[in-house]
Amino acid sequence: AASIGVGVVIGWFSRPSQKEEVPTEDSSIQQKLMDIMNKENIKSNLKHLTSKPHIAGRENDEIELVNYIENEWKTNGLDNVVSYPYDVLLSYPKQGDSNYVAIVAPDGSESNISQRKEAVIDPVQDDPDVVDPFNAYSAAGQPEADLVYVNYGTIDDFIYLNRTLSISTQNRICIARYGRIFRGDKAKHAQQYGCIGLILYSDPANYCVPGKGVYPDSWYLPPTGAQRGNLKLERGDPRTINYPSIATAWLQDVNKTSLPKIPVTPIGYIDAVKYLDKMSGPEVPDGWAGGLNITYRIGPGFVGSYANSKMKMSVKTANEVKTIKNVMGFIRGSEEPDRYVIFGNHRDAWIFGATDPSSGTSILMEMVRGYSEMVKQGWRPRRTLVFCSWGAEEYGLIGSTEWVEEFQKQLLFRAVAYINVDVAVSASYVFKSRGVYSLRKLLFDVTKSVPNPDQDEVAAGRATVYDTWLARDPSDSTDPIYGSVPYFGTLGSGSDYTMFLQSVGVPALDMSYTYDYTLGVSSYPLYHTVYETFDMVTKFVDTDFSYHLAMARIWAEAGRRLADSIILPIDCRSYAVYLDENYESVMAEFGDRMRNHDIDTGIISSSLFLYKLFYSFHHFQQLSLQKLLNFGVILRGYNDQLMQLERAFLDQNPLPGRPVYRHYITAPSQHNNYGNAGFPGLVDSMFDIDADPDQDGRWDEVKRQYSILIFHILSAASTLRNPVPM
Amino acid sequence: AASIGVGVVIGWFSRPSQKEEVPTEDSSIQQKLMDIMNKENIKSNLKHLTSKPHIAGRENDEIELVNYIENEWKTNGLDNVVSYPYDVLLSYPKQGDSNYVAIVAPDGSESNISQRKEAVIDPVQDDPDVVDPFNAYSAAGQPEADLVYVNYGTIDDFIYLNRTLSISTQNRICIARYGRIFRGDKAKHAQQYGCIGLILYSDPANYCVPGKGVYPDSWYLPPTGAQRGNLKLERGDPRTINYPSIATAWLQDVNKTSLPKIPVTPIGYIDAVKYLDKMSGPEVPDGWAGGLNITYRIGPGFVGSYANSKMKMSVKTANEVKTIKNVMGFIRGSEEPDRYVIFGNHRDAWIFGATDPSSGTSILMEMVRGYSEMVKQGWRPRRTLVFCSWGAEEYGLIGSTEWVEEFQKQLLFRAVAYINVDVAVSASYVFKSRGVYSLRKLLFDVTKSVPNPDQDEVAAGRATVYDTWLARDPSDSTDPIYGSVPYFGTLGSGSDYTMFLQSVGVPALDMSYTYDYTLGVSSYPLYHTVYETFDMVTKFVDTDFSYHLAMARIWAEAGRRLADSIILPIDCRSYAVYLDENYESVMAEFGDRMRNHDIDTGIISSSLFLYKLFYSFHHFQQLSLQKLLNFGVILRGYNDQLMQLERAFLDQNPLPGRPVYRHYITAPSQHNNYGNAGFPGLVDSMFDIDADPDQDGRWDEVKRQYSILIFHILSAASTLRNPVPM
Helix, strand or coil: CCCCCCCCCCCCCCCCCCCCCCCCCCCHHHHHHHHHCCHHHHHHHHHHHCCCCCCCCCHHHHHHHHHHHHHHHHHHCCCEEEEEEEEEEEEECCCCCCCEEEEECCCCCEECCCCCCCCCCCHHHCCCCCCCCCEECCCCECCEECEEECCCCCHHHHHHHHHHCCCCCCCCEEEEECECECHHHHHHHHHHCCCCEEEEECCHHHHCCCCCCCCCCCCCCCCCCCCCEECCCCCCCCCCCCCCCCCCCCCCCHHHCCCCCCCEEEECHHHHHHHHCCECCCECCCCCCCCCCCCCECCCCECHHHCCCEEEEEECCEEEEEEEEEEEEEECCCCEEEEEEEEEEECCCCCCCCCCCHHHHHHHHHHHHHHHHHHHCCCCCCEEEEEEEECCHHHCCHHHHHHHHHCHHHHHHHEEEEEECCCCECCCCEEEEEECHHHHHHHHHHHHCCECCCHHHHHCCCCEHHHHHHHHCECCCCECCCECCECCECCCCCCCCHHHHHHHCCCEEEEEEECCHHHCCCCCCCCCCCCCCHHHHHHHHCCCCHHHHHHHHHHHHHHHHHHHCCCCCCCHHHHHHHHHHHHHHHHHHHHHHHHHCCCCCHHHHHHHHHHHHHHHHHHHHHCCHHHHHHHCHHHHHHHHHHHHHHHCCECCCCCCCCCCCCECCEEEECCEEEEEEECHHHHHHCCCHHHCCCHHHHHHHHHHHHHHHHHHHHHHHHHCCCCCCC | CCCCCCCCCCCCCCCCCCCCCCCCCCCHHHHHHHHHCCHHHHHHHHHHHCCCCCCCCCHHHHHHHHHHHHHHHHHHCCCEEEEEEEEEEEEECCCCCCCEEEEECCCCCEECCCCCCCCCCCHHHCCCCCCCCCEECCCCECCEECEEECCCCCHHHHHHHHHHCCCCCCCCEEEEECECECHHHHHHHHHHCCCCEEEEECCHHHHCCCCCCCCCCCCCCCCCCCCCEECCCCCCCCCCCCCCCCCCCCCCCHHHCCCCCCCEEEECHHHHHHHHCCECCCECCCCCCCCCCCCCECCCCECHHHCCCEEEEEECCEEEEEEEEEEEEEECCCCEEEEEEEEEEECCCCCCCCCCCHHHHHHHHHHHHHHHHHHHCCCCCCEEEEEEEECCHHHCCHHHHHHHHHCHHHHHHHEEEEEECCCCECCCCEEEEEECHHHHHHHHHHHHCCECCCHHHHHCCCCEHHHHHHHHCECCCCECCCECCECCECCCCCCCCHHHHHHHCCCEEEEEEECCHHHCCCCCCCCCCCCCCHHHHHHHHCCCCHHHHHHHHHHHHHHHHHHHCCCCCCCHHHHHHHHHHHHHHHHHHHHHHHHHCCCCCHHHHHHHHHHHHHHHHHHHHHCCHHHHHHHCHHHHHHHHHHHHHHHCCECCCCCCCCCCCCECCEEEECCEEEEEEECHHHHHHCCCHHHCCCHHHHHHHHHHHHHHHHHHHHHHHHHHCCCCCC
C-alpha cells in the first residue's frame, strides 16, 4: 500500500573510503571563549538587573534596562546594536485597588478576604513598583457564585467532572491549582465549560516539600506567595496575529481576539485553604487532593454556616497599549554574514526576576562581553551571531513573536538555529535541555566539553556537565544512534523559541540548570512571586555563580559551533529517530482505532526508509576538512539542505484552529501550551474522538491529517536528496 | 505619518568607483546555442506531436507522447529524465451522446439542435480520438428555461443586467460570448446570479475579421468551430488543494469542491445565431452587440412562434479520475546544482494542439536537443536546468500545480526562475511577453540579441526580435529605468507559471509570438478547436518555422543567462517601478475614497524610498567579473537576496477566499482568472464596495489589506538590506 518510493539515494558526492570525525575548528577557540567569561561579572550583572522590579511596558524595563543593555553592548564593541520597538497590548492590575477573592454572605458582607499583596519578607520587596498578583489578560469582573474545585483544570479534569461525576461547572466559579499545564489553558477550559470566574492557587503539594521549610528559610513557596502569569493562548500581540505590530499594522478589535472572557486571578495557599476547607460536595477522587491539611471536596458551594454564602471575585485587571522593545546585537560573520545563529533571552520580569529571566540575562551580558573580547583579539565567526534581549515575554512571547513576524522572510531563508535561555539557573541539580532532535548531538558534544560546576560530582568522577546530566537524568531508552544519552525534551510554547520553530522552521534549543524533578514540584517554587530576588539566588540557588558560568559556557559554545563549523552541526539522522519515536507513541495510543477506520498505518512505518536517506546524507560530513573547504558554494548548498530539512515540516496552512503554529511534526500541545505534541495535526484530530457524535466527519479529518503528516515526512526527506533530480 | 524608516542603506560592499557593465560570460556560447537549433527539427517535432489528438489522461498523451519525450531526452543524453505521475480528477463529454443545446417546444419537441461535433474540413479531423466540444468540469444536466443574453458574462455584465436593467438571471439559462475573461469566471458569475445553465459561444466579432475569410481559407474561426476549455477556478486537482495528488493524498469530496454546479457547454456561431435571432426583450446596450447579422436582444425568452418555447441544454459531461504525467529532464549545474532554472511547457492538447501547446513542445524538444549537444561539446551551465513537459494543463494547470505542491520546499529555496512557453507561435506579427518586472531587462537584453525572423522588418532596419517588439507593441509610458521599452504584461493564471509565482514566489516569465491585438480578436481564432492542425500552422502561421526557431532561441538564451550569469539577471530596481505603477493605478481608482475613510495613502507613496534601496543594491552588479568570482559564498548570498525579494511578497495566509494564491503584489484577478490584479488583496477588498450595506466592515477589511500590503513591501525591501543587522 505504501507509495513511498524508496529510490536510490545518490549523495552529493561518493562516499568516502574511510571514516573521519566531523571536522571542527581550532579547539583552542573554545578554551579562550570559556576562559574569557567570569562569575563575578555574571553576579554583578544579576545584581544590577534585579535592583528594581522591571515588568514589561514600563520604564524600568523598556527604558532603563534597554538603555543599559544597548550601552553595554555598544561599549563592548558589537558590530551593530539595534532596538526594535512595538506598540502592543499588555495588561495590568489596578494598582491601589488590586484583585482579591472573598466569601460573600447573603447580606453582601465579605469575609475571608484574600491578600491583595504578598507579604514583605525582605525589605527590598517593599517597592512601589512591585505589581500585585494578577493574571495578565484576565477579563475584569466581580462574579459571585458557588465554588467548584477542578483540580489542575486540565481538559481531562473538566471532562471527568462534567461527564463522569456529572457535576456541572456552568455558571460557577472554579478554583484550580497551578501545575501540570499552562494556566491559560486552565482559563480556556474553565470558559469552555461555562465557569464565570477562575481562581488559581499554588498548592503546597506542588510548590513545597514537607520538612524542607519555605522562603526565607529555604527555596520553597511561603503561604503568601502567589504566582503571576499571563493567560493568553495566541503568541504575540493578540491584535496582530501573523503580522508584526509595527506602526502601520491593522489592529483586530480586542473583543474579537481569543483573550479570556472571564475573570481569573491567582492567590497563595494562605488564602486558598480558607475556601477549600469549607467546601461541600463529595470528596475528590484519587489524585485530586493537594497538600493542605484538609479534606479536599469538589463542591459546588460551601458547608455549615457558609452554606448560603457564595464565592466572590473582584478583578480589575485591564489591558493597556504599551511600547515594548527588543534589543539586538550583531557580530558579523566573516564568510557567511547572511547566516544567523541567534541567542535569545527575555528581559522583562514580573517583579525582580532574579531567576526568571535575569539569571539568563546576566549570562547573556557576559557572553556578549566574552564574544566581543574574542573579536577584539582577532577572531570572527564564520556566520553572523545575533544576540536578542526580548521584551514582554511574560505576556505571551510578545517581543520575539513580533520580531519573527516582522523578519519572517529573512529568518526563513537565513537563520541557522535559535538558542534560548530563559531561566538560566533555577537550581543546581542538573542541566536540562529541550529542542529539536537534530541539535541533540551538538548539545551532547558541547556539554561533554564544559567542566562540571558541581564539585561533588567532579569528585565522583563526573568531570563534565554532560556526565552529571547523563547520571541524574538519563533517557529511559537507548538511542539508536548515540546509545545511552541524557533525557532531551521537546518544545512546547513556554518561551521565546516558539515562533522561530513554529512559524519559520528554525531549529531551536532551550536550556537551563534546574532542580530534581523527582521532588514533584511543578516549577521552581518561587516562580513569578515577589520572592525571586538577588539575595534568594545567592542564598539558595548558586552561591558562587559557578552554575551560571557553566550555563554561559554551554550557551556560547553551542552557538559558536553553529556559527563556526564548516558543516552545520545539524544531525539529520536524529530527526529520523524522532519521527520513529512519535510513530511508536501515536500507534500505541491510536494505532488499533486507526486501522479499524481503514487507515493504513503501515505507510508511516515504512517511513523507516528515511533512516537510510538521513544516514546517507550524514556521510558527507565524514569528509576531511580540507576537502570541505575546497567545495565552496557546493558546501553552502549542502548546509542549505540541512537548513531546509526543518522548514519542510512547516505547512502552508497552520494547524487547525491554531493560526500561528505551522509545524506538523512538533508543536505546542492543544490542551497545554507548555507541553509538546508530536504529530500534532494527527493527534489533535483524534482527541476524545470516541465521544464525538460525528464519527464520520471526525475520522475523515483524521485521514486528512494523516495524509498531510505523510506529505511532510516525504517532503523533508526529499530536501535531503540529491538536488538533481529533486 | 509614515513610519517606514528610510534608514541608511549600506550595501554588502562599498560602491565601485567606475561603472562597468554587468559581467556576462563568453558570448560565443549564445551563438553556439542559437546555431545548434534548426527549423527543420522543430517542424518535424510538431508534425509528430500533432499526428493524433492527445487530450490529457488518455493514452495518446500520457503513454505515447510521454514515452516519446522520455526516449528523446534520454537519447539526447540529459543527466536525468524522470516522470512524475499523479492520479487526478479530469472531465470528459459522453462520447457518442455528447452535449447539445436546442429549443424545446411546450410539447417537448426539440428544434434548432446544435451540432454535437465540429464539421470535418480536413480529413485528418475525422479521427475517433477527437473529443467533442465540451467544457471540462461542467455539471451534467438537462435544464430547460428562458434564455438570457449576458454579453461576456463578466461580473460587471451581471451587475448591469440585474442591478441597472433589473432583468433577473435567476433560474434562467444564460448565453455568453467567449472573450474578455476566463470562461470559468463566466460560469462562476452565472451560478452566483442564479442561472441554471450556461451556453458559451464564439461570436464572429471576437474570432473573425470582416473580409478576411475563415478556415480553411484563412486563420479565422469558421461557423462550426467551438472552443473547448475547462471551468475550474482552483489550480490543480480540485480534491487536493494545497497538497499534491500523490498516492497517500486525502481527497476532498467532489461535491464540496468549488467545481461548477450548473451545466455549461460551448457552441459555434453557426448554432448561436439560431437562438440569438429569436430572442425577445430589450435591445442590448452599447458594447453588447456582437458581429452576427441580427439585432441582439437580452431576453428573457424567445419571440413569435417560439414565445412559449424554452432553451434546453443536454450536458452529459462527467468527471473521471485519470493518471497524468509530467516529464522532467535535468542538466546538472556545474557550480550550483541546487539552483534551478526551469523551462516549462504543457504537453496535453484538447485535440491536435498544433498551436496550443505543441508549437511550444516542438521547440522544447529542439531546445533540449540543442542544450544536450552543448553539454556533449564540453559546456555545462553554472546552475541546474530543468525541462518540464506538463500534463493536464488544459484542465486547470494540473500537472504543474501538483508538482509545485509536491516539491514546494525545494522550489521555495532553490528555484531561480521559471520560464513558460505554452503557445509558442500563434501568429508572426510580434513577440510578446509577460512576467514579473524583475525579469524584464533580461528579456529585453535577450531579444536584442536574437535575429528577427521577420524579413520585411529586417529590411526596414529592425534587425532583432526586440526591434519589432518595440516598434509594434511599445509601452505607452517611458520607463524610469530603461526609457522607451516594449509593452511587458503581468501574469494572470492562464498557464503553468501560475503556481510557481503564486505559491512559492519563483520569478516567472511567459512568452509567445502572436498576432496584432489591434485586430480585436479575443484569442487566436482557432483556439481549442479541432482546426488547430499541423497543416493550418504551416499554411497560416509559420510557413518555414522561422518564428518557432526565434522563440526557441529566446527561450533557450533567457534560461541560459539565468543559469550561467555570475550574478542573477534579476533587476530589483524594476520591482520598484512595478510597485509605483500599481500605486498610481490604485490611487487613481480608489485614492479619494481611501482618504475619505481615514486611510493615509501617503504611507505607500513614501515607499518611493524603495527606489533608493533597490537601486543601491543593484550597484553591486557593476563590479568586475574577476572580483565577483573571488567572492564565492558571499556572491551566493547576494544572489540569494535577489531570490528572496520575490518570496517576500508571499503571505503566510492566502488571499481571502483564494486558497492557493499567496502573492500580495501580483495575482490573478478575482473576477478573471486570466487577468492580473496588482495589489490584489487591497483591490479585491474594494471591489463594488459602495454597494455593500456593511460599510464599516468592508472598510475595516480595506484597512487590514492596506496594512498587509505595506508589510510586504517593507518585508521585500528588507530582504535587500545589508544582512547585518536585518
